[in-house]
Amino acid sequence: MTARSTTRIFGTARRQVASIGQGTWKIEDSAAADVIAALRRGLDLGLTHIDTAEMYGSGASERIIGKAIEGRRDEVFLVSKVLPNHASKKGALAACEKSLAHLRTDRLDCFLLHWRGSVPINITSRRCRRVLGATAHFPAYLRMRPPDRRWPPKLVLRHL
Secondary structure (H helix, E strand, C coil): CCCHHHEEEECCCCEEEECCCEECCCHHHCCHHHHHHHHHHHHHCCCCEEECCCCHHHHHHHHHHHHHCCCCHHHCEEEEEECHHHCCHHHHHHHHHHHHHHHCCCCCCEEEECCCCCCCHHHHHHHHHHHHCCCCCCCCCHHHCCCCCCCCCCCCCCCC
């Protein structure tokens, strides 16, 4: 997975990121030891992009990931997502801090708005920028690329 063709430059940090990542929705439904072993094996194989969200298992997914990446944090491009109803000034910061605690890390490589809510994206972006010192970002899924279809999207969080 570390070959140039399997990574892409991501965001303004210009960091090489694995094109294929490990999704973690519903991992809490499996035995934690099995999930941890699978995530670590994925890292061994170059699947260094791990995607999660505060809502996955109400934080259980993030706690399992925290155990899986222990001692390997610098290898991982770690992404988490905030729910639209937490995308206020205080809510985004609280959600980020909670995710960091669950993940047992001091940083996220990318923090996304899980999906658009009732608040216009430019207002959400401004709020997150004020709170986190970064720019809000639409979810980085291929089906939700920005209208100009460029990759990576322009609006990407810097390291927190």
